[in-house]
Amino acid sequence: MNNFDQEISKYRKNTGSNISKIEKKSKHKHQYEECIIRYKFSFMGKNNLHTELSSYCTICGKIGDRFSKEKSIVEEKTIHKQLPNGMKYLTHMSGKEIYEQYHDILPVFNAEFSDKYIDLNQREN
Structure with a gap:
């Protein structure tokens, strides 16, 4: 019997990540610009x-986060608004x-809503 077969190795063979299944990594540094995205959806017909x-x-065309203020x-x-009962509240645009x-x-x-990328050629004029 060979001693090497019974030893437990200290290092595990790299089998790849089981967390991320990204097919292809970006070959560029993303350059983000601010935009408006309009999502169409149906609700209750x-x-x-x-x-x-x-x-x-x-x-x-990767969709990123909203820019900081x-x-x-x-x-x-x-915007300061007031309810009919007199209570005041703040709201945003x-x-x-x-x-x-x-x-x-x-x-x-x-x-x-499920899109992670936008079509750069479909920019609204």
Whole structure:
């Protein structure tokens, strides 16, 4: 009997990651710019449109996170509102208000909620 067969090795053979199954890693450093993304969806038989600020890679179209207040060109206003019972509350600009105010300045893309990338050729004019 061979002693090497019974020894437990200190090192395990690399079998790859079982956590991440990314097929292909990006061959570039993402360069994100701020944009508006409009998501179409149906709810209770009615077509709706959800609009939000986001970012995208100008090279490959990967959807990123929303920019911080310091980096964003959008000056999102806090709006003071009052309920009929007299209570006051603060709210932020809606997606519709952001679109109306910034669609001429920021690129606008349409996407599905499940999309991780946008089609750079489908930019709204």
